Amino acid sequence: MPDVRATVRLQMHRDFTFHHAADLVDYFARLGISHLYLSPITCAVPGSPHGYDVVDPTRVNPELGGEEGLAHLVAALRQRGMGLVIDIVPNHMGIADEHNPWWVDVLTWGERSRYARYFDIDWHAPTPGLDGKVLLPILGGHYGALLQAGELTPRFDWDSGRFQLGYGERRLPLSPRSHAQLLRAGLGEPDGLALAELFEALEADETPEALAAAAAEAWRGLRDYAATAGGRADILAALVAHDPRSPDAIERLHAVLENQHYRLASWTTACDAINWRRFFAVDTLAALRVEEPEVFEAAHALVFRLYAAGLIDGVRVDHVDGLTDPAGYCAALRERLAVLRPRRPANAPRDEPWLVVEKILAPEEAPRDWAVHGTTGYDFLNQANRLLHDPAGAAPLEAGWLALSGLGAAGGYDAIRLDARQRMLEERFAGELAAAAQALADVACADRAGRDYPPRALARVLRELVLAFPVYRVYARDDAVDAEDSRHLDTALRTAQAALRPIDRPVLHKAADWLGRQPAYGDPLLHTARRRLQQLTSPVAAKAIEDTAFYRYGRLLSLNEVGGEPDRFADDADTFHAQAAWRAAHCPHAQLTTATHDHKRGEDVRARLAVLSELHRDTLTELAAWCDANAGLKREVDGQPAPERPAELMLYQTLIGAWPPGLRPDDAPALAAFAERIARWLEKAEREAKRRTDWLTPHSDYEAAGRDFVAALLRPGSEFVRRLAAFVDRIAAAGALNGLTQTMLRLTAPGVPDLYQGGEFWDHSLVDPDNRRPVDWASREAALALHERQGTLAPLLASWHDGRIKQALIARLLAARRAHPELFTVGQYLPLPVHGPLAGHVLAFARRHGDDTLVVALPLRLAALLDGAATPALAPARWADTELGLPLSGRWLDLLHDRQLDTTERLALPTLFESLPIAVLLHHRP
Numbered sequence: 001m002p003d004v005r006a007t008v009r010l011q012m013h014r015d016f017t018f019h020h021a022a023d024l025v026d027y028f029a030r031l032g033i034s035h036l037y038l039s040p041i042t043c044a045v046p047g048s049p050h051g052y053d054v055v056d057p058t059r060v061n062p063e064l065g066g067e068e069g070l071a072h073l074v075a076a077l078r079q080r081g082m083g084l085v086i087d088i089v090p091n092h093m094g095i096a097d098e099h100n101p102w103w104v105d106v107l108t109w110g111e112r113s114r115y116a117r118y119f120d121i122d123w124h125a126p127t128p129g130l131d132g133k134v135l136l137p138i139l140g141g142h143y144g145a146l147l148q149a150g151e152l153t154p155r156f157d158w159d160s161g162r163f164q165l166g167y168g169e170r171r172l173p174l175s176p177r178s179h180a181q182l183l184r185a186g187l188g189e190p191d192g193l194a195l196a197e198l199f200e201a202l203e204a205d206e207t208p209e210a211l212a213a214a215a216a217e218a219w220r221g222l223r224d225y226a227a228t229a230g231g232r233a234d235i236l237a238a239l240v241a242h243d244p245r246s247p248d249a250i251e252r253l254h255a256v257l258e259n260q261h262y263r264l265a266s267w268t269t270a271c272d273a274i275n276w277r278r279f280f281a282v283d284t285l286a287a288l289r290v291e292e293p294e295v296f297e298a299a300h301a302l303v304f305r306l307y308a309a310g311l312i313d314g315v316r317v318d319h320v321d322g323l324t325d326p327a328g329y330c331a332a333l334r335e336r337l338a339v340l341r342p343r344r345p346a347n348a349p350r351d352e353p354w355l356v357v358e359k360i361l362a363p364e365e366a367p368r369d370w371a372v373h374g375t376t377g378y379d380f381l382n383q384a385n386r387l388l389h390d391p392a393g394a395a396p397l398e399a400g401w402l403a404l405s406g407l408g409a410a411g412g413y414d415a416i417r418l419d420a421r422q423r424m425l426e427e428r429f430a431g432e433l434a435a436a437a438q439a440l441a442d443v444a445c446a447d448r449a450g451r452d453y454p455p456r457a458l459a460r461v462l463r464e465l466v467l468a469f470p471v472y473r474v475y476a477r478d479d480a481v482d483a484e485d486s487r488h489l490d491t492a493l494r495t496a497q498a499a500l501r502p503i504d505r506p507v508l509h510k511a512a513d514w515l516g517r518q519p520a521y522g523d524p525l526l527h528t529a530r531r532r533l534q535q536l537t538s539p540v541a542a543k544a545i546e547d548t549a550f551y552r553y554g555r556l557l558s559l560n561e562v563g564g565e566p567d568r569f570a571d572d573a574d575t576f577h578a579q580a581a582w583r584a585a586h587c588p589h590a591q592l593t594t595a596t597h598d599h600k601r602g603e604d605v606r607a608r609l610a611v612l613s614e615l616h617r618d619t620l621t622e623l624a625a626w627c628d629a630n631a632g633l634k635r636e637v638d639g640q641p642a643p644e645r646p647a648e649l650m651l652y653q654t655l656i657g658a659w660p661p662g663l664r665p666d667d668a669p670a671l672a673a674f675a676e677r678i679a680r681w682l683e684k685a686e687r688e689a690k691r692r693t694d695w696l697t698p699h700s701d702y703e704a705a706g707r708d709f710v711a712a713l714l715r716p717g718s719e720f721v722r723r724l725a726a727f728v729d730r731i732a733a734a735g736a737l738n739g740l741t742q743t744m745l746r747l748t749a750p751g752v753p754d755l756y757q758g759g760e761f762w763d764h765s766l767v768d769p770d771n772r773r774p775v776d777w778a779s780r781e782a783a784l785a786l787h788e789r790q791g792t793l794a795p796l797l798a799s800w801h802d803g804r805i806k807q808a809l810i811a812r813l814l815a816a817r818r819a820h821p822e823l824f825t826v827g828q829y830l831p832l833p834v835h836g837p838l839a840g841h842v843l844a845f846a847r848r849h850g851d852d853t854l855v856v857a858l859p860l861r862l863a864a865l866l867d868g869a870a871t872p873a874l875a876p877a878r879w880a881d882t883e884l885g886l887p888l889s890g891r892w893l894d895l896l897h898d899r900q901l902d903t904t905e906r907l908a909l910p911t912l913f914e915s916l917p918i919a920v921l922l923h924h925r926p
Contacts, residue, residue: 002313002314002351002352002353002354002373002589003034003083003313003349003351003821004034004035004083004085004313004314004354004589004752005032005034005035005752005814005817005818005821005824005825006032006033006034006035006747006752006753006754006755006814006817007033007034007035007036007037007085007591007752007753007754007755008028008031008033008035008036008037008754008755008756008757009037009038009039009593009596009597009754009755009756009757010036010037010038010039010757011039011049011050011597011757011772012038012039012040012041012051012061012064013048013049013050013051013063013064014047014063014064015774016774017063017064017065017069018064018065018069018070018072018073019065019069019072019073021036021038021073022072022073022076024777025073025076025077025079025080025082026080027777027780027781027784028082029080029081029082030784030788030811031755031760031784031807031810031811031814032810032811032813032814032815032817032818033082033755033814034082034083034818035082035083035084035085035313035314035354036073036077036082036083036084036085037085037086037087037316037754038084038085038086038087039051039052039087039597040052040054040086040087040088040089040318041060041061041064041070041086041087042054042056042057042058042059042060042061042088042089042302043055043056043057043058043059043060043061043062044061044063044094045094045096045097045099046063046099047063048094049769049772050597050768050772051087051089052089052092052094052285052318053093053094053096053284053285054089054092054093054094055093055094055095055099055100055101055103056099056100056101057089057093057298057299057300057301057302058298058301058302059302060302060306070306070311071311074310074311074312078347078348083313083314083349084311084312084313085312085313085314085315085316085354086303086306086312086314086315086316087315087316087318088300088303088315088316088317088318089318089319090288090290090296090299090300090317090318090323090329091279091287091288091290091318091319091320091322091323092278092279092285092286092287092288092319092322093119093285093286093288094284094285095284095285095286096284097169097170098170098171098172098173102115102118102119103115103119103286104173106118106119106121106134106261107134107136107172107173107260107261107262108173108174108175108176108261109175109211109261110123110132110133110134110175110261110262111123111132111261112208112211113208113261114208114212117289117292117294117295118288118289118292118294118295118298119276119277119286119287119288119289120276120277120286120287120288120289120535121134121275121276122275122276122435123275125275125435126438127273127275129263130263130273130275132261133260133261133262133263133275134261134262134263134275134276135262135263135265135269135270135273135274135275135276136172136262136263136264136265137265137266137267137268137269137270137273137274137283138167138170138264138265138267138283139167139264139265139266139267140266140267141266142266143264143265143266146167147244147250147253147254147257148250149244150244150245151167151168151244152165152166152167152244152253152257152264153165153166153167153242153244153253154166154174154182154238154239154242154253154256155171155239156226156235156239157171158226159223160219160223161219161220161221161222161223161224161225161226162174162179162219162222163178163179163182165257165260167264172262174256174260175259175260175261176199176200176202176203176215176218177199177200177202177203177259178256178257178259178260179196179199179218179222180196180197180199180200181252181255181256181259182238182239182242182256183195183196183199183222183234183235183238184196185237185238185241185242185252186234186235186236186237186238186239186240186241187234187237187238192225192230192231192234195218195221195222195225198217198218198221199218199222201214202214202215202218242256267283267696270283270431271427271428271429271430271431272430272431272434273431274431274432275431275435277432277535279319279322279539280539280542280543281424281428281429281539281543287322287535289324290323290324290329291323291324291325291328291329296329296332300333300336303315304336304337304340307337307340307344307353308340308343308344309344309345309348310344310345310347310348311348313348313349313351313353313354314353314354314355314356315333315353315354315355315356316356316357316358316376316591317329317330317333317355317356317357317358317372318358319358320357320358320359320370321359321360321472321473321538322535322538322539324531324534324535325475325477326357326368326370326475327368327370327371327475327477328477330355330357330370330371330372331370331371333355334353334355334371334372337353337355341353354373354589354752355371355372355373356372356373356374356375356376356590356591357370357372357374357375357376358375358376358378359375359376359378359472360378360472360541360542360562360563361375361378361379361563362470362471362472362565363565363568365471365484365488366484367379367586367587367590368475373587373589373590373591373752374583374587374589374590374591374751375590375591376591376593376596376754377590377591377592377593377594377596377751377754378562378563378593378596379563380583380590380591380592380593380594380746380749380751381561381562381563381564381593381594381596381599382561382563382564382565383571383576383579383580384576384594384742384745384746384749385558385559385561385564385594385606385610385742386559386568386569386570386571387570387571387573387576387745387843387860388558388606388607388610388738388741388742388860388861389556389558389559389569389570389571389610389613389861390570390613390614390616390861390863391569391570391572391613392613392614392616393556393569393570393612393613393614393616394555394569394570394613396616396617396620397555397556397612397613397616397619397620398412398555400616400619400620400623400624401553401554401555401649404620404623404624404627404645404649405554405645405646405649406645406646407646411553411646413549413553413555413566413567414567416549416552416553417544417545417549417553418467420544420545420548420549420552421466421467421540421541421544421545422467423544423548423690424540424543424544424548425463425466425467425540425544428543429536429539429540429543432532432535432536432539433459433462433463433466433536434459435532436462436529436532436533436536437455437458437459437462438455439525439528439529439532440455440458440462440511440514440515440529441454441455441458442525442528442529443514443525443526443529444458444510446525447514449510450510450514453507453510453511457504457507458507458511460500460504460507461496461500461504461507461508461511462511462533464495464496464499464500464508465492465493465496465508465511465512465515465533466533466536466537466540467495467496467499468491468492468493468494468495468496468499469488469492469537469540469541470488470491470492471488471541472537472538472541472542473533473534473535473537473538473541474488474489474516474534474537475534476515476516476520476530476534477520478519478520478521478522479519479520479521480516480517480518480519481516481517485516486516486517489512489515489516489517493508493509493512496508514526514529514530515529515530515533516530546562546600547688548688548689548690549566550566550600550688551650551685551686551688551689552646552689552691553566554646554649554650554653556569556609556610556612556613556653557600557601557609557650557653557654557657558601558605558606558607558609558610558612558613558657560600560601561599561600561601561606562596562598562599562600569613570613573831573843573860574831576843577829577831577845580749580750580829580845581750581829581831583749583750583751583829584750584826584827584828584829587751588750588751588825588826589751589752589825590750590751590752591751591752591754592746592749592751592752592753592754593746593753593754593756594742594743594745594746595756595759595763595765595771596756597756597768597771597772598768599756599765599767599771600766600767601654601657601658601765601766601767602658602759602763602764602765602766602771603739603742603743603756603759603763604735604736604739604762604763604764605654605657605658605763605764605765605766606657607735607736607738607739607741607742608656608657608728608731608732608734608735608736608738608739609653609656609657609735610735610738611731611734611735611738611863612653612656612731614734614861614863614864615731615863615864615867622652622723622727623649623652625723626652626720626723626724627645627648627649629719629720630648630709630712630713630720633709633712633713634705634709635705635708637692637699637701637702637705638692638701638702640692642692642701642702642705642706642709643682643686643702643705643706643709644691644692646689646691647682647685647686647689647691647706648709650685651678651682651685651710654678654681654682654685654766655678655713655724656724656727656728656731657764658674658677658678658681658764658765658766659674659724659725659728659764660674660764661732661736661762661764661801661802661803662801662802663725664725665716665717665718665721665722665724665725666716666717667716668716671714671715671716671721672714674714675710675711675713675714677766677770678710678714679706679707679710679711680769680770681766681767681770682706682707682710683703683706683707684767685767686702686703686706729868730867730868731863733800733866733869733870733871733872734862734863734866734867734869734872736762736800736872737859737862737866737872737873737917739762739806740805740806740809740872740917740918741843741858741859741860741918743806743809743810744809744813744856744858744918744920745858747809747810747813747814747817748813748824748847748854748856748920749829750825750827750829750847752825753814753817755810756771757775758775758776758777758780760780760803760806760807760810761779761780761783761802761803761804761806761807762803762806780807783802783803783804783807784807784811786804787804787807787808787811791898792897792898793805793808793809793812793896793897793916794897794915794916796808797871797872797873797915797916798871800871800872809896809918812895812896813895813920816854816895816920816922820849820852820854820922822849822850823847823848823849823850823852823854824847824854826849827847827848827849827852827854828847828848828849829845829846829847830845830846830847830848830887831844831845832844832845832846832855832857832884832885832886832887833884833885834857834882834883834884834885834909835882835883835885835906836881836882836883836909837881837882838878838879838882838909839882840860840861841859841860841861841862841865842857842858842859842860842882842884842909843857843858843860844856844857844858844884844885846886846887848887851924851925852922852923852924852925853887853888853922853923853924853925854920854921854922854923855884855886855887855892855919855920855921855922855923856919856920857884857909857912857913857918857919857920858918859874859913859917859918862874865878872917873913873916873917874913874917876909876910876911876913876914876915877910879908879909879910879912879913880910882908882909883906883907883908883909884906884907884909884912885905885906886903886904886905886906886907886921887905888905888923888925889903889904889905890902890903890923890925891923892921892922892923893921893922893923893924894919894920894921895920895921895922896916896918896919896920897915897916901921
């Protein structure tokens with residue numbers, strides 16, 4: 001088994017390096033963490049704040065401290081018996097600003113590049129002008145206009161000896177053929193002409209090895225030639241010959257650009273004409289083909305070397321659904337790590353490497369058997385989240401949202417989701433849809449039974465099928481889809497069929513056969529069609545749901561979280577028990593998380609917003625009153641108030657959830673800082689919603705009106721601020737209790753708990769970049785040191801606003817996990833009964849392994865009983881006549897109070913919740 005008890009996620013960048021992390025190792029060890037879990041550590045675009053835009057997967061990022069800094073961190077971890085897990089990015093690379101040597105090589109040599117098959121490029125796309133070329137949609141205007149304006153200019157890099165194309169700050173490589181063109185424009189000497197001929201000769205070299213050797217000689221020759229006075233003069237003459245002010249030079253430069261292995265184009269062409277697969281719809285991230293063995297080895301060479309050297313102990317795989325064959329990939333990754341495991345040095349753990357994958361699971365979708373330990377925990381996040389919601393609030397909050405937003409039936413989640421899918425497919429993935437339709441058309445043309453299905457009919461049915469997909473994707477390989485994927489495909493078929501004309505329905509069913517209902521068995525055309533579909537449905541779902549619909553639908557924002565389904569409002573205790581028992585039996589080492597670098601709202605924002613499901617009537621009253629009172633603060637943009645009403649309602653929920661504990665309505669500096677955070681959130685939320693502004697075409701006036709509205713709302717001492725603060729004060733204790741319950745679930749349920757950086761105090765962050773702000777580690781270290789001296793949790797309840805009680809709870813439970821690792825990881829999960837008047841407000845379960853039994857009791861949905869309370873706890877007397885059924889009688893150790901309890905098999909909750917609203921008991925049978 002992997003020896004991973006608990007992880008802490010750290011976001012690495014040039015302002016937080018391996019040395020900064022090493023300075024915190026002692027603190028994390030005292031907290032009870034077993035492994036640091038780092039964001040990507042490979043070379044990324046310089047200055048990257050996250051590391052997912054990898055430009056060189058073969059090197060440790062020097063901005064983070066390089067391999068030497070990594071070794072320093074690992075040495076500090078090993079001294080404390082800790083380990084390291086890294087986030088790897090096998091599905092895409094960053095290609096912005098020409099920092100990626102693989103991509104630059106492709107642009108230089110085209111199909112002849114040794115890396116031409118590393119990226120998912122359609123080298124023979126049917127789009128005119130793209131045969132044998134890569135579309136580069138990087139221009140801020142139309143190509144012809146920019147060429148005429150002189151914004152595209154040839155340059156010469158005197159250090160490397162290469163001609164380049166300059167566009168603003170960008171430098172693009174030029175092909176060897178165009179080197180010869182440029183040289184001939186300025187050369188007249190025999191040596192120079194010979195150099196031009198050398199570059200022309202490169203076109204004859206065919207093998208990558210011969211090409212690389214000849215190219216190296218040509219580059220060296222040009223660099224040496226440029227170092228001479230005559231060479232410098234000739235090269236300058238060549239550049240002058242392409243003075244953008246001359247009409248003849250413009251024609252010559254256009255001829256040079258036509259000889260490139262890429263075609264420059266306006267950014268507006270990307271979604272329609274792109275001929276290479278992107279990560280989602282990001283033009284600066286190109287997809288990799290790691291299903292090819294050569295690419296797999298090249299992209300993972302560093303990972304394998306670091307693992308064999310004992311510097312890492314496990315990996316988290318980013319966006320596994322972006323890969324052609326996730327199951328095959330995971331199996332290959334595990335096999336390679338297993339081969340390397342015996343080679344690890346003596347001071348490195350020899351336990352099985354921990355392997356988890358980032359995978360969005362639909363509500364009824366089970367984790368796949370991919371030879372991994374599980375997912376990164378979005379499924380658990382939403383299971384715990386739904387447990388905190390009162391189902392009674394679902395209908396009233398829905399009716400209130402539809403009425404107050406002014407959207408009516410169009411504001412329902414199903415309508416918003418479908419509209420978002422249609423918009424994303426047509427506006428952001430039109431090129432990918434066309435490529436998938438073309439792949440189907442190729443299959444039809446080669447199949448006697450399908451040749452009468454024309455390409456346009458196939459495109460229509462494919463569009464409806466993608467729109468109807470109920471999950472991120474299916475996983476058809478050579479064989480037909482399995483039973484679960486067949487069920488998902490049938491669901492999509494039924495929905496798509498209802499949207500199509502009868503004449504198109506046979507086409508739909510035949511397409512479904514090709515896409516997974518019949519075996520492929522090595523048919524390359526079927527494989528291509530399946531790959532195109534499976535790598536299209538996933539990004540369409542992500543961009544349409546999480547990055548669009550979640551910012552348009554505002555019934556209750558705590559439900560709009562990564563991996564969530566806002567129309568699934570609440571789960572009861574039995575549902576949570578069933579999910580936890582399944583995880584204990586099938587993937588006990590899956591990761592558990594309630595906060596991530598990708599979350600829309602911090603875990604304690606969601607915990608507080610969940611209270612609104614209980615106080616739904618009062619919530620709707622407040623929202624309606626605020627809309628009326630603040631109408632005069634808006635200004636009109638394009639004849640309509642800004643921000644629009646749906647955005648305004650979501651803004652108010654965000655203010656409620658993110659209001660910092662202890663913030664006073666008259667604290668001007670703190671309010672100004674809060675207002676700045678909220679304004680940045682609103683701008684991002686509005687762009688993601690894509691209603692009146694978006695990322696591609698920001699509406700500056702509308703966005704400015706939103707910033708002004710936020711500033712006007714959050715004026716110190718204003719009536720709205722006082723009313724907002726009063727409402728937050730009323731629900732804050734209940735929200736904090738939800739936060740403690742959520743923390744307890746993550747630390748005691750089956751799985752490996754993850755702590756997002758800084759989340760040991762209250763986490764009232766918003767979507768990135770807000771959730772990646774610098775962490776005040778000094779205050780956390782000081783709080784932990786104080787708790788270690790005092791040792792008890794109950795006194796911290798009175799000062800709960802400072803977050804120390806959450807940190808102390810984490811430290812106490814992680815200490816228990818360290819003392820009883822198998823109990824928490826592979827222990828059996830058993831629901832426990834609760835009896836009495838408040839039984840519906842308690843979740844209780846046991847974990848059992850060998851002679852050890854753990855009992856956990858947690859409060860649920862106590863907002864009505866805590867209404868306006870100063871502390872997040874009921875008076876013990878309120879629990880009168882409510883009892884917890886224990887799995888056995890005897891002496892129990894109360895882990896949160898360091899006391900012994902001698903009980904029968906029924907324990908009164910006033911005793912259990914005597915000084916804390918949560919309880920964890922441990923029983924050891926000699």
